[in-house]
Amino acid sequence: MPSPKGKLKAKYSDDEGTRDGPSWTEAEEEEERAGLLDQHRKRTPKPASLIAPSIEAESWTERIRRLGTQTYSGKSRTIPFNPPGAFFFNLYFLAVAVSQFVPALRIGLLMTYVAPLAFVLVITIGKEAHDDYLRRQRDSIANSTRYQILDWSSSNHSANPLSNSHHASTVSQIQGETIPSTTLLPIKTIPSAQIRVGDILLLDKNMRVPADLVLLRTSDQASGSCFIRTDQLDGETDWKLKLALEFTQNLADGDAGLLALDGLSSIDDDHRLASNVNNGQGKKNDHTTRLEVYADKPIMDIHTFNGTLLIHSRQSVGAGVGGGGRSAEEEPAENRHPNLGDDLDPVRDSIDDIEINSIHEILPHHSASSPTSTETSKVPITSENVLWANTVLAAGQAVGLVIYTGTETRAVMNTSYPKTKTSLLDIEINQLAKILCIVTFTLSVALVALNGFRGPWWIYVVRFLILFSSIIPISLRVNLDMGKTVYAHQIENDPEIPGTIVRTSTLPEELGRIEYLLSDKTGTLTQNEMELKKLHMGTMAYGLDSMDEVALQLATAFGENAPDPLGHPAGSGLPTASLLATRGRRDMSSRVKDVILGLGLCHNVTPVINDDGSVTYQASSPDEVAIVAYTESVGLKVRSAGDLPVHVGVEADGDHHPGEADGEVTFYQKGADAVMAKIVQSNDWLEEECDNMSREGLRTLVMAKKKLSNEAYHRFTRRYLSARVDMGADDRQEAIQRVVSEELENNLELLGVTGVEDKLQEDVKSTLELLRNAGLKIWMLTGDKIETATCIAISSKLVSRGQYIHQVSKLEGPEKVQKELEFLQQKQDCCLVIDGGSLASCLSYFESEFIEVTTKLPVVVACRCSPTQKAEIAMLIRRYTQKRVCCIGDGGNDVSMIQAADVGVGIVGKEGKQASLAADFSINQFSFLTKLLLWHGRNSYKRSAKLAQFVIHRGLIISVIQAVFSSVLYFAPVAIYQGWLMMVPFPPLCTYFSPAYGYATCYTMAPVFSLVLDQDVNEDVALLYPELYKELTKGGVIMILSLILFENEFLNIVSISFTSLILTELLMA
Structure with missing residues (x-):
């Protein structure tokens, strides 16, 4: 066998x-x-x-x-590069170069038009190929x-x-x-x-x-x-x-x-x-x-x-x-x-x-x-x-x-590839290029018409189009890209904003066009460093100044010989209960014990022993660490994680932990007041005390418990285990939540409320004031309740002194929404504070009207916002106002908002680097935003705008000279600049051929680079007068009229024109 x-x-x-x-x-x-x-x-x-x-x-x-598990992050598997958008951008210049292969259309040397295109493509493709090579190297290592x-x-x-x-x-x-x-x-x-x-x-x-x-x-x-x-x-x-x-x-x-x-x-x-x-x-x-x-x-x-x-x-x-x-x-x-x-x-x-x-x-x-x-x-x-x-x-x-x-x-x-962001300056230049293309065609037809449509006139039109191709300069994109590289280098190497990283190098100019700033609260305006400030139990409240009293009450409740509720050996080293004299104090000690024990159990904190023997706490939220640190300070120390017989984790509602003692099971639960208020026994103080703490700027959490008989506990265990392995359910988590709600989350005994303080970040007040004076309208989007968010808005000076605060909560129905919108239309100088439910109602019934009204308000505070709502608000403001929106946050729940904005700024915070990695710019603290916008953003936009105008003016003057020259020769499509003069793309070739060769690039190279480093005012003045930032938001720097009227660029045009005439005389001599 x-x-x-x-x-x-x-x-x-x-x-x-x-x-x-x-x-x-x-x-x-x-x-x-x-x-x-x-x-x-x-x-x-x-x-x-x-x-x-x-x-x-x-x-x-x-x-x-x-x-297998092979990692690949390159942009192309068949070729080592794939320049994005190169075909579309260079289509015009490609057509011009290809036309030179037709003998009837050729004007001068073939390389005169092929070499500039080849140079631009080599630069663009070379950069992409180098980046792709570095990505492939990282992939190979992985x-x-x-x-x-x-x-x-x-x-x-x-x-x-x-x-x-x-x-x-x-x-x-x-x-x-x-x-x-x-x-x-x-x-x-x-x-x-x-x-x-x-x-x-x-x-x-x-x-x-x-x-x-x-x-x-x-x-x-x-x-x-x-x-x-x-x-x-x-x-x-x-x-x-x-x-x-x-x-x-x-x-x-x-x-x-x-x-x-x-x-x-x-x-x-x-x-x-x-x-x-x-x-x-x-x-x-x-x-x-x-x-x-x-x-x-x-x-x-x-x-x-x-x-x-x-x-x-x-x-x-x-x-x-x-x-x-x-x-x-x-x-x-x-x-x-x-x-x-x-x-x-x-x-x-x-x-x-x-x-x-x-x-x-x-x-x-x-x-x-x-x-x-x-x-x-x-x-x-x-x-x-x-x-x-x-x-x-x-x-x-x-x-x-x-x-x-x-x-x-x-x-x-989960590796997302966010939509490529394009700066408004690039969009304006692209629109301007279309107009210049129409101007080129019109000028070409006009010159042919002046000579009469005789012979192969259509060939003459094409030849004039080629002669006037410098109106749309091929070097413009290269110059702008080189400028962006310089701007990114300056931002990352600014000693006053250390740690700043430019993750999207195509957007420095957008920093100078921001009109709406959407900010998270926790970890962005605040430090996300928590400290438990208050513990309220209905009839008694404890603060930091009464920690000794809490420790004494806890020691009394446990007693020197009392059994440990978690089944550990008695005698934890806490003081004895000899100081108690009355039954009332013993009752209070028992209540303190329940609250502290619940806080010590209901968390996801893990103590980690370091090599030197010290203990540090790891948790997903600083709130948790603050609470555990408080319990340790009053005598209850977390020894290890995962010692309980059953750990029910339903994060949406809080933390659940059952602890077994004396033949029965005690179920402890900690969660937000909005959730806990629905499942605790009737009381007359929970809502009031939560509101009081919120007005003090404290984050509140509610502690409750429920005693279960052994029979009830085993019934819950059987149903819970059954739900965990029920693969037939559409959502296993939903099945588990249903069991927990039916068996545990009802009729809980209210134990107490904790108040945790989150301190403001450094220089938040002055930063918000400067940004507001610069013309930015600031929205604060947070998941906290209205009271806490309002308190932070006031303490951070987001709301001006004496400014009316209009609160909107629990708003339902189109009639109520319309009434609120009519009020806000009459009250344009107030601060709107709205909760997530009311926000959803407003966007559901009157989306465009709500955005139109609220974008005129100086400050808006949205509370109880989900990550989806944050991103939705950013997209709606962009859609209905056509203005530039900047979003800033520090947590994973801010990523969608950051990616939906025109400019996303991430702060490296306590909650991790997810927001920082997803953002276009990464900074270490909120106050860095002032210099990022008012100095670097303003300079980047003004420099690129001047650079674009200079390059376009240069092409226009050359084309005008060509038009005059052709008119003198009876409208003949003959080039005024012969040979290599208009071709040489970079300075080393200029010295090889002739000082006159490559005028369009070599001679004007210094002015171009000087514009990249130009400063109209120094840094101190820009930060002292934030109102200078307002002029940029009007978008008038690169408007078409500025090119036609020449007002600010007249000196450049004069210098280019006279230099061209002098060189022309020298060449014709």
Whole structure:
């Protein structure tokens, strides 16, 4: 009888059904899940983008497997460059150059018109090619980074040769009746570009995660946790806690050889891992476990992952070869894995509408000759069990199973390519070029008409068009691009605004045209450095000056001999309760204990022990760190994260943590007052105290609890676990939220309210005043409530002294919206404060009218705004006003707003770099905006405008001289400047040919570059009189009339004209 074989397999589905590698047992093994897969095939469309091949299907999946995890960020795969917009911009000059190949149209030397075009294209393409080369170099480095994987495809296995399939390799191949005690699993090192779905990767500290992985095992044996840095994925600088699957983390030492981490830091290509495959000497293993990982189709959301780990436990019934066995039903409960306990009973065998990307199986050997009994359990795989690509393992070591690679990873799917932004100056110049083109054609036809339409007059028209082509100078775009480079260099090297980065070098001139500034509040106007200032519990309030009293109350409540509510040993070193004398103080101490304990539990803060023994806190929000720091200061210190039996995380509503003590379960919840007010018991002080704290500029959070009986807790646990593995639900998170709302989030006991202060950034008041004097209309868009936002607006001087503040909240219906708009039309000097719901109503009923009215107001404060609303406001202002809009923010929720603006400015803040990386300009603090706009923006715009006028004037004068010369020669289309004079593109060639050669470029090179460095006023004057910025917003610097009337450029025209006449006389002599 042939020996049965256990295999690591990859299973996938396509339109033709489900394919898999060689069977790991007999036919009945496939029948075991036939119903599941058949049901899946009937209901779910099968994606064709599934990777993970097996032997039988290797050719079918070869194309997909070649994708791997290779990174490519270049702009073209076929040529090393792809200059954007070059064809459209140079179409006119290309037509002129091509015309010179026609003998009847040729004027002078062919190179006279070909060389300038070639020069411009070489400069443009060369720049793009250089940038693309640098991108390819970075890609090459990323793709060649080497990683260690378990080598399932090794064919020279020392003890038991493995299969030659990369994803269908055997864990053990039993030859004859001799059963070796271990199976050696080799490890090999490969470049990241060769990583495929189904590979098991070994990661060490500070290694970049090359693909999306399911976390199987970590070096933290107790908790199975590890920390990752996600700043390159979501921009957040805090560390994220990830947990390995409990089943694979808790494998016995013998079975865990597959995923062993021992010696990981010093593994080389020859290192091999050992895995036990038997339960005793001379006996075959009579218990087998097959694991299947189900993953849904790739999506963009990095906070959501729906997957399931199927655990098929097979136990031999009766005696088999080498020993007897018991069925799964006969196995003692204490010997079963904790994941297979009674809590999972209600959710066994229920899987619906899943999208199978890959199913990976680890199958130890079992005896095929013995009757068997199989038990299947399901364990949910959530986002906390997954490591996304481009994150970095911050601490510890980890082993993971690759589930998505290449374009299916969350990192690639979330890589957005924002719309290319074009400055208003470029748009105006393009419009002007169209007018000049019409002028050129009109002038050409007029000269031919004056001579009469005789002979091949159409050829004469074309020749005149070529002669007057200098009216639209080909060097204009090159000169402007060189100027932009100089402006970007000046901005980045300004010592007064250190750390400023120009990420979009085509927009410096836009900084001088801003009329609307849309700003975030937290982290932008404020420092995002939080400190808990007040703790209110209805009848008692504590501030920073009464921390000793809180510590005393907390010490009294716990008592020296009181049991720890989390089940830790008594005696935490806190003071005893000997100072209490009355029952009333004991009651107050109990209330303080509940609040502080809830604050100490309801958070996502992770304490990290540094090399020097100090402890730092990592969290997704500074609010959380401030609260934990407060609890530590009064005597309750966070020891570690993840010690609670169940952690229910529903971020939209706050933090949930149950703590079990004295035979019952206490559920603690912390959240925003707007949410908590709906689920706490009736009270008469919550709304009032939240409003009072908001008026003081404090951010409020509400603390509540609920006691659950053991029966209620177990009922919730069963429903919660069932919802977590319910892959049939359209939204697993929605199913979980429904369970939490029905079982926990109702009739909570209100404990207290915290007030956290966020300090203003440095020089915010003076910055806002200068910008307002410069003519900018400022909007503050925030997610905070009206009271807090109003307080910050007043304290930051965003609202002027004595200015009327008009608040609009809970506005519904078109009649009320129309009434408010009519009031605002009569009150144009007030500050509007509006909440998110009212804003949505206004935009829904009277979109254009609302924007028309509010854009005339000096200040608008929008509260409770979602990221989508922020971006929508920016786009609507641009659409209806046709004015330049600048958006500034520091968090991930500001990215959409920043990308929707004409100019996006990101601040490197406490919440990460996501806004900074997505912005056109990155600064370190809000006050840098003053110099960025009033000095660098103003100079960049005025310089580029003068530069454009100078170059266009130069072409006009040359064309006028040509027209006069042709008129003298009876309107003959003959060039006045012969040979190389108009061709030489850069100064070195000027000295080679002749000082007179290349006049249009060489002689006027110095004036062009002098304009790039021109300053009409010094920096101190520009910042002292911000009103100078207003003239630029009128857009009159580059208007067509300024070219026709010459008012400010008369001196340039005179100098060019007389110099041209002198040179003409010299050449004609």
